[in-house]
Amino acid sequence: NAGVTQTPKFQVLKTGQSMTLQCAQDMNHEYMSWYRQDPGMGLRLIHYSVGAGITDQGEVPNGYNVSRSTTEDFPLRLLSAAPSQTSVYFCASSLSGNREETQYFGPGTRLLVL
């Protein structure tokens, strides 16, 4: 199993540009989520999905869109990038969102918005 994969590893954008961060998992996990990691703030939940076709907002959803057309893929879209979106983005997945489940993280995408 490849686990959770993310592409790209690193991206530089100009303010106003759009892009999609890719996330895929091959563990047949129903629950997937996106977090951003900022210095001194831990990780914060952006969006999550409990299964194909079902998504919902997390703690910091503004400026981001998601969709889940398949169990495997959960892309994160930045519609109009802003410098405040400079961060490291992590995708995670687990069998379910039940409280005892271990969540598996991808290697991250480092995004710089100029």
Place this chain on the structure above:
Amino acid sequence: GNSVTQMEGPVTLSEEAFLTINCTYTATGYPSLFWYVQYPGEGLQLLLKATKADDKGSNKGFEATYRKETTSFHLEKGSVQVSDSAVYFCAFNAGGTSYGKLTFGQGTILTVHP
């Protein structure tokens, strides 16, 4: 609201020293508790977890005990190695209306010198 307070870092130790990283939480419901570790340039990986009061999670010589009465989950290791240098995150999943959401502390940077 839900939150995690972690020991401020960075923590610098010599090899074979004893490690404690304090973690306390504020959560609604009855959360599961996790320690994740992030090695340089990598994503987060689960170090250990505990899902009910008085449970002890352990892995790679690290231990943490779920203390409901003090709402704590302190991480300990008796003898650290240079290879333990990483960022350590305490987190919980409270379940219920927070289904799937991990609430993280800000992370503690550990550096171990030979």
